[in-house]
Amino acid sequence: MTHAQILLCLDKFRGSATAVEACRWLAEGIRQAAPDLRVREAPVADGGEGTVAAFLAAGYHAVPVRVSGPTGEPVTAQLAVRGDRAVVELAQASGLHLLPADRRAPLTASTRGTGELLAAAMDLDCREIVLAVGGSATTDGGAGLLQALGARILDARGAELPPGGAALAEAETVDLTGLDPRLRDTRLVLASDVDNPMLGPDGAAIVFGPQKGADAEQVALLEAALSRYARAMAKELGLDLSDRPGAGAAGGAGFAALVLGARREPGVEVLLAELGLDAALAGASLVVVGEGCLDAQSLRGKAPIGVADRARRAGVPVAAVAGRLEVPLAELAAHGIVAAHSLAERAGSPATAMAETRRLLQETGAELARRLP
Template sequence: MKRVVVAPDKFKGSLTAAEVANALADGLVTGDPTLEVLCAPVADGGDGTVAAVVASGWSPVLVNTTGPTGEPISASYAARGSVAVVELASAVGLEALPGGVPDPLGASTFGLGTVIRHALEGGAREIVIGLGGSASTDGGAGMLQALGVRVVDAEGNDVTRGGGPLRVARRVDLSRLHPAVAQTRFRLACDVDNPLLGRSGATAVYAPQKGATADDLVALEEAMTQWARVVRAATGRDDSDRAGAGAAGGTAFGAISVLGAQTQPGIETVLDLVDFRRVLAGADLVVTGEGSLDAQSLHGKAPIGVAAAARQSGVPVVAVAGRSALSDIQLRDAGIIRAYTLAELEPDLDRSIANAADLLRRIGRTIAATRSTVGRRGES
């Protein structure tokens, strides 16, 4: 084994994907200085997506925008030529809430729309939106308001931002929608198949994670139902039952219905953006990972997508995680030879999180030392 590609996602609450990759790379090279190690951090379409794309050579663009509850913040998107990659989480995600305090009825995607507007006015004609980590349930209304769409009540007044106020929406005016939208292709990096409404919809499934009480859930479902009604009247199409429309508090619904967006699996979109198959050329081993490998990982998470791409190229894969709840059979079915965990080295969770970088370096050295058993092509 001579060339190793290190392609992890973040270890949430501990290290970014780039930090994980760098720590593993340090350990690998320390364990075997003859190795050529290429760091290629990835993401699944949620927070960290822009950072992963920038790490692959795209240009970062900083934008002054507003957070989910309207406070001024800065967010970045990635640009290359006429393509831009925008991350919902960095502008209006849960981690952007002031003090971490949720506002289930008032949180809005307006700040995401501001970032998209900036990309449009910068010449982007293909925009990829990573939808993970939303703090709001507003059906994408705020995003569209930032792009010029008017949402008005029975008296013709603009409806205030947030999901709750959409209960009084009576009309959507698309006449001032940013003109560049018509010339732009929108792609949504999204791994959920929930519709906008109903028992498996955006409100019922995801709003409780954003602080919604039982009363809030009733109000938000009424608001999303009304929002779907007025959007249908304005566009002539009903996407409320479409699989994935409920993603990111229904942001996908607004993007699909008004921007003509198409949904795509998150990790596959990111791997395409970072040209991961080119990165794989000549590799003898891929090291991937995330904070926790579990049953949820098997449904569209980054390590599984990386393993699938590597398997198609005949490159064996090992994974590194804080902990793993997957059996050896599950790992091998996913194309992963072996999983190394921080928990094996440090069972105490708090110490493991605090010392994650050092533990990852130790694992990197271990992988380098056992290269003869994990670095043979086709073993996956």
């Protein structure tokens, strides 16, 4: 037992535990049941909420920045910084979780605050910036992000457009000549697990608009507005980036990142490289992955499956822990997951699982430790 090591790579349990807390609470249960067992906590994220926290846990330091929230109100966000590298989490400035359910603003929410975070990172002399997108309140095609960095998006009369995706229905021209000149010397990485284009049936408005509070009429309005914006941008650039993979991420913020020359990489892969996961796997007897709901969407490249696939290739068995488990173990087995634990099943209901996440993770950790050979 003293030579065994268990590696904990959990993502957030939305509404009840951050990734850092989930790893800590599971570790508490393991250590209580098996004090001699070596446990390494490596919280993960895939580009959405919790990405900055995961990088902070990996050794980056936090820099608080006051920026515009999705509807213009000021919010305090954090950058994760190490050396000349910074991580910007869109959700901290432009996230859906920043707006109460009765104050969603699908037509007017803006990514301006995310652009302000990028500028703040450059103010710190960071020359590589990871832009982690996911969990946005916005469908503005990243227009606010670009405007915060000096771009101008104009109507037919030459007036600057107001915030939000609906305003893009009046987009006539885009002027990028005023973009912050520091961007030319900055390497930008778009970290996203979403490969959707910006337009069409798989695009930002139609697929993700309803999640942000848009009804059918508003979705149609946003789709038409983004199409007009994309045409105006194509005239400025001399090429159309709206159909590129990832352009539809975070309501089209991915499109803005591509306009700025970003290189797109899966969010979980960016973090796993930073964690040195492959080296950590070399000494592991078991890897534990998990998140609040392990479902069919998880299988499309979310953090738990990204970690599990790496562990499978390294020959290390994987266990999964989830608030709710909605994928049969037979499907998880293809990713090297040999056991799966549901907090809702243990608790008797999802509501109890969310209310008592710490206790349930501790109990699950103790059970995992007892089952290790």
